[in-house]
Amino acid sequence: MAELDSSSTSSSSGSKFFNRSFTMHANTAEPDAPKVHLLLNNPSSLNRAASISKIYNSIDSVKGKVKKLCNLFESAKSSSTSTELSPKVVLRPAKSIGYSSSFSSSFNNPLIRLPGTEDRIVVYLTSLRGIRRTYEDCYAVRMIFRGFRVWVDERDVSMDSAYKKELQSVLRKKNPSLPQVFIKGKYVGGADVIKSMFEVGELAKILEDFPRIQQPGLVCDCCGDVRFVPCGNCSGSRKVFDEDEGLLKRCLECNENGLIRCPNCCS
Secondary structure: OHHHHHHHHHHHHHHHHHHHHHHHHHHHHOOHHHHHHHHHHOHHHHHHHHHHHHHHHHHHHHHHHHHHHHHHHHHHHHHHHHHHHHHHHHHHHHHHHHHHHHHHHHHOOOOOEOOOOOOOEEEEEOOOOOOHHHHHHHHHHHHHHHHOOEOEEEEEOOOOHHHHHHHHHHHOOOOOOOOEEEEOOEEEEOHHHHHHHHHHOHHHHHHHHOOEOOOOOOOOOOOOOOOEEEOOOOOOOOEEEEOOOOEEEEOOOOOOOOEEEOOOOOO
């Protein structure tokens, strides 16, 4: 009986051992089968894959359409640029010819004259920096004429309102732009005209008859290139005492700012 019990116990233990190994392998293999079964039998996963493929196909089609549109725009742009280049090349000499003719017509216009200035260069400008573009244009014109070492009658409208009224009457404009240039009493134009003439070389030809200053870049010791000094009669107060009447009267030698033209550099 003891042997039977031992054999039965050993057989049962051996069966348990085999059963345990079988259960271990079965447990490890069992979860994969339902997953594969679900993947194969689940229509939603197949539909999802189909939808993803459709999305990629639609993206590819959109890319193809975008490429076609880009090719169309590039071809249209190249054709438009090719058509625009030819008239530009043709119009360049016409533009220069038109500029020279317009300059000659404005320079020889008998209606715009500044009397009493046939022997000089007159530039109406401003020394104020309220408008940056205007000040830069005035400064550029001053530097261009100083490069030729010629004397220029600079008339600052911000220092004397009489110059502003004079320019308005000559040009027949209420608010003329600055600067404005007159050479030998003839009206030339503004800053754009002077710059263009300087670049082309026409300004140098016009200024050949004017005498050159011996010391270029010389700064006036009296006014410091401001071209105005305080009035010596009223000391800039614009008022003088009349001894006969015993009253203060307006000084007739200075302008509204109590200034006069520099006797050293503007005489």
